[in-house]
Amino acid sequence: MRQCAKMRCEERAVATVALRYAERVVWIRDLIPQRDPNLLDLCVDHADRLTPPLRWRLLDERRVDEVPGAAEGAGPVTVADRLPA
Numbered sequence: 598m599r600q601c602a603k604m605r606c607e608e609r610a611v612a613t614v615a616l617r618y619a620e621r622v623v624w625i626r627d628l629i630p631q632r633d634p635n636l637l638d639l640c641v642d643h644a645d646r647l648t649p650p651l652r653w654r655l656l657d658e659r660r661v662d663e664v665p666g667a668a669e670g671a672g673p674v675t676v677a678d679r680l681p682a
Contacts, residue, residue, distance in 0.1 A: 599632060601640035608640035612659055614647065623649040625657045 599610040614637040615624045625644055632638065639647070649655040 599628070599638050601643055602637045603639065603643050606640060606643065608642065610638035611641045612639050612644035613637070614639055614644070621650075621653040623647065623653055623655045625655070625659055627659050 600606070601608045601610050611628050612625050613627070613629045613633070615626075615635075616622075617624060625639075625647065628638060629636070644657075644659070647655070
């Protein structure tokens with residue numbers, strides 16, 4: 598079990614965050630299998646509350662296992678799919 602990278606947080610990490618400086622993108626994905634010292638592993642609380650720097654975009658591509666009202670067998674759904682257009 599990997600722990601959240603936020604100081605004093607003892608929760609289990611569930612998401613990996615990458616900062617792409619050239620594109621000004623904060624990219625959140627499901628936790629990658631192996632720890633990478635260049636990336637941040639965050640708990641669900643900290644990943645959900647993450648806000649990008651000014652003029653940066655946030656791409657949240659975490660998979661959501663259960664979506665209320667979704668058709669069975671509809672395929673993987675990401676957090677980005679649930680955001681209003």
